Amino acid sequence: PxxxxxxxxxxxxxxxxxxxxxxxxxxxxxxxxxxxxxxxxxxxxxxxxxxxxxxxxxxxxxxxxxxxxxxxxxxxxxxxxxxxxxxxxxxxxxxxxxxxxxxxxxxxxxxxxxxxxxxxxxxxxxxxxxxxxxxxxxxxxxxxxxxCPHRCPRYSSWQRCHSTCAPRCDGYKPTSCERFCDEGKCVCWPGFAETTRRGRKLCVLQNHCPRTGQE
Structure with a gap:
């Protein structure tokens, strides 16, 4: 059959x-x-x-x-x-x-x-x-x-809607905060900030940010 x-x-x-x-x-x-x-x-x-x-x-x-x-x-x-x-x-x-x-x-x-x-x-x-x-x-x-499920760094998750004011270790702050939705990106959890280490994006506790934002 x-x-x-x-x-x-x-x-x-x-x-x-x-x-x-x-x-x-x-x-x-x-x-x-x-x-x-x-x-x-x-x-x-x-x-x-x-x-x-x-x-x-x-x-x-x-x-x-x-x-x-x-x-x-x-x-x-x-x-x-x-x-x-x-x-x-x-x-x-x-x-x-x-x-x-x-x-x-x-x-x-x-x-x-x-x-x-x-x-x-x-x-x-x-x-x-x-x-x-x-x-x-x-x-x-x-x-x-x-x-396929998206693979995000530790202490972050995939979100289609995100803010331009998400905490970053490099100290960058936009003049105004906007929240928008697009294809999505990995966003650090509350209390964590985005940094990079050897070219890879990481999320660390905000009070553990390296001085330059790079390691």
Whole structure:
């Protein structure tokens, strides 16, 4: 039943998208070299391919007209790779988890930096789709990266609304205090002041501020 649902959903999606392309493109010849596990589109019109997890796939990848489709019996994953239906069904529980032919062997999580380089070999396994990471609270499978809880220094918390007059060890005081709300920032708790140590923001008791505001 689960496999039938996947197949029916993807077939309906593919029929809709192929019809959309057919009505919005003109027949033409296009020299394009297909990659491994792909076949050339019959006729002179590009088509949309079928995807294992449309919800986990970036729109740019999902809505790309293609001159090469995955071979029969294969389906495209959220990274644009052709995978088997068997591999597709391995990650069937979470809408935002897909089978990746080359997932990072180092894993990814809310604490991993965007620019981190993993020197370990990639592995073929179920992986959170592009822009998603495993939920650290384990309430969901994969969550958008912008849902990750913010990590603030000790004695501070993340607040979307904050004041320009928050205590600072460097002695800076604005001419007027304003409170505003934006994307948020880490704010020191009451009784603490903001300072820096070796380039990192810290919160210390106001009566423990270093003289220069730096250490």
């Amino acid at each position: 689960r496999e039938q649902c996947f197949t029916m959903y993807n077939e309906a999606f593919a029929v809709f998208m192929m019809g959309f392309v057919a009505g919005n493109t003109q027949p033409q010849t296009h020299a394009y070299r297909c990659h491994q596990w792909e076949v050339r589109v019959p006729g002179g019109r590009p088509q949309f391919d079928r995807f294992c997890k449309p919800h986990a796939t970036p729109y740019k990848e999902l809505l790309m007209p293609r001159w090469c489709l995955c071979e029969p019996g294969l389906i495209r994953n959220a990274w644009g790779q052709c995978i088997s239906l068997q591999d597709c069904y391995k990650c069937g529980r979470d809408l935002y988890e897909d089978f990746n032919r080359c997932a990072s062997a180092c894993g990814k999580n809310c604490g991993s930096s965007q620019g981190r380089v993993c020197i370990a070999k990639c592995v073929a396994q179920c992986d959170c789709g592009p822009g998603h990471v495993p939920d650290p609270l384990r309430q969901y499978g994969c969550i958008p990266q912008n849902w």
